[in-house]
Amino acid sequence: MTELSFGLPLPRVDGPAKVTGQARYAAEFDQPGQAHGVIVSSTVGLGRIVGIDDRETLALPGVLAVLSHLNAPKLAYRKHKSGIDPAFGERLHVLQDDRIRFFGQPVAVVVAETLDQAEHAANRLGLSYESEPPVVGLDHAEAVEIIPDAGRQPGGRASDSARGDADAALGRAEVQVDATYGMARENHNPMEPHATVAAWQGDQLTLWSKSQYVVNEAAQIEAVFGLAKRSVRVICPYVGGGFGTSLRTWPHVTLAALAARHVGRPVKLVLTRRQMFDTTGHRPCTRQRVALGASADGVLSALIHEGTGETSRHEQFVEALTAASRYLYSCPNVRTRYRLTPLDTGTPTYMRGPGEASGIFAVESAMDELAVKLGMDPVALRLRNEPDHDEAHDLPFSSRSLRACYEAGATRFGWSRRDPRPGSMRDGRLLIGWGMASATYPTMRAGAKARARLLADGSVEVETAASDMGPGTYTSMSQVAADALGLAVDDIRFALGRSDFPAAPPHGGSMTMASVGSAVQAACLALREASGLGNAVPSRQAYGALVARRGEPIVADAASAGGAEQQRFSMHAFGAVFAEVAVDPDLAMVRVRRVVGAYGAGRIVNPLLARSQCTGGMVGGIGMALMEQTVLDPRDGRPVNASMADYLVPVSLDIGTLEALFVEETDPHLNPLGVKGLGEIALVGTAPAVTNAVFHATGRRVRDLPIRIEALL
Incomplete structure (x- = not known):
């Protein structure tokens, strides 16, 4: 029987992919026919937009569109509150009115054939404002009670x-x-900037987007656009640092999807380092x-x-x-x-x-x-x-x-x-x-689900919609799965970062191992039971022989959630x-x-x-x-x-x-x-x-x- 790997200081299973450049981050999922979007940010801290002159911008080479509150469609913005979103108040409704609520608020998005063209055009967009002095310091404003629902x-x-x-x-x-x-x-300042590549196929939207909570990002965008459930798929296999900034779905994700639908092509939108100080918490x-x-x-x-x-x-x-x-x-x-x-x-x-x-x-x-x-x-x-x-x-x-x-x-x-x-x-x-x-x-421990699939070669695929922003989720989950099945870590192929995988909670709050790890263990134990090995000593060869006799992979799903211990x-x-x-x-x-x-x-x-x-x-x-x-x-x-x-x-x-x-x-x-x-x-x-x-x-x-x-x- 394979020795247990739980508790061993194993190197990262995803390490080779990262150091050789094979690991793909959100901005690296280029699509055929892709255009580029650049956000134009407010240069005043409070007030309203009184004029937008896009004539020169639209005449520049490669420019496909300029979207602002003047021509952006009214979005549904259905109510949506996850455990990450503030309980009281409403998320920013981007490009839906002329109000400026804070410095750096997105006021337009320019779409062009290349990134250089989009950046140049965004810098040439004419904007005028009626501004008011904002209040931005604790010493200059009154504290208020927390609304009971949010308190x-x-x-x-x-x-x-x-x-x-x-x-x-x-x-x-x-x-x-x-x-x-x-x-x-x-400010969080992770190495990887926020980025989204958006592509529509009819009413189905795929987002390759930096996210610590892919399930919620899909649900959030469905709510913003008024789409049916399971209309949005979010893919994020790797996160280049997050520290919490990618837990929420920020306005740039909506803008990428909006721009892609408007021009009828995939659109990539990457925030600049400066923009990450304004709109991502x-x-x-x-x-x-x-x-x-x-x-x-x-x-x-x-x-x-x-x-x-x-x-x-x-x-x-x-x-x-x-x-x-x-x-x-x-x-x-x-x-x-x-x-x-x-x-x-x-x-x-x-x-x-x-x-x-x-x-x-x-x-x-x-x-x-x-x-x-x-x-x-x-x-x-x-x-x-x-x-x-x-x-x-x-x-x-x-x-x-x-x-x-x-x-x-x-x-x-x-x-x-x-x-x-x-x-x-x-x-x-x-x-x-x-x-x-x-x-x-x-x-903390939240509800999580996982799926384990035994393949003909005796290896096992494990899937869950968790994220990995750097703590080693791929490795630790592979160790949990390997021990539950009596296999070596090399026999496990762990996959995460897709909203169409079994649902997982946000990758934050120090709860991923307790929540997702428990679900992975449960799925692998269920798979071991379904294999029918009983008390026999498991091995990759024995598992493979079982699948060969059945003629198809063996699959087990499981869920885990906190119980009465939390009370x-x-x-x-x-x-x-x-x-x-x-x-x-x-x-x-x-x-x-x-x-x-x-x-x-x-x-x-x-x-x-x-x-x-x-x-x-x-x-x-x-x-x-x-x-x-x-x-x-x-x-x-x-x-x-x-x-x-x-x-x-x-x-x-x-x-x-x-x-x-x-x-x-x-x-x-x-x-x-x-x-x-x-x-x-x-x-x-x-x-x-x-x-x-x-x-x-x-x-x-x-x-x-x-x-x-x-x-x-």
């Missing part, structure tokens, strides 16, 4: 909550911390107040977490900004409050570690401040307040290995050698700081992150020398891929702490640094040693695989660990991200 965070938690009397307990506390923390707007800017009250020995008596996040005026985007504050630490008096500030911008969306990454930064910074006031070790303070159950929902944790994470991470990092005095540790003239933070992210247990992954920084005392430049993260994430399907996920998340957390910030011009809402030259992200020279550890954790309550997600939690605790280390190095507490040089001078 739910992931997991069904209300946006406001209270247990005990946190305000009264804070007033009585021996030691108090009460501070405000800010986080800048961030972003992590919202937030302002948060965290107040902690504790006894002199460090026992928490009060925790208040109030947050405000930005949203667009046409939709209310909500995330789990304050959710972790309710269960992360033991505290009898907790109050949370979450509000939104509508701005004249595009709608924010989920970005890696959504909600928790922002909220944990504030809470873990405040915990570090409390530890300093108490004269207590930051790890000891957290251990002092470890809960034995989820106090917010009065549920047991399905598993909680945070104590083990503290121990493993601290030991590996050498935390016991830390001198607690700020500015006391040096390397020559450089100030050295050591900081740490806790991390957590919910373990009986509080289910989360946990982690502890330790960071070392070096700060130049004269130039105030910060370098992250090393990060160690220890995680309790259930069974690890592939340690090689899992460590890659964690180190990638750490890089994102370093960027959040020190570099990433989208700056909007207050005069018109224009992102002034909308390029990879000006929007700073970490590069190789910015990164020191990154190490991820996994504590052994068996959780029988989670899902059939016993897994928890890793993609989100790896980013969640990194930024506060870095900023706490900066305080330890310098004695300066910076409460606004990213940390700028002038904040340390």
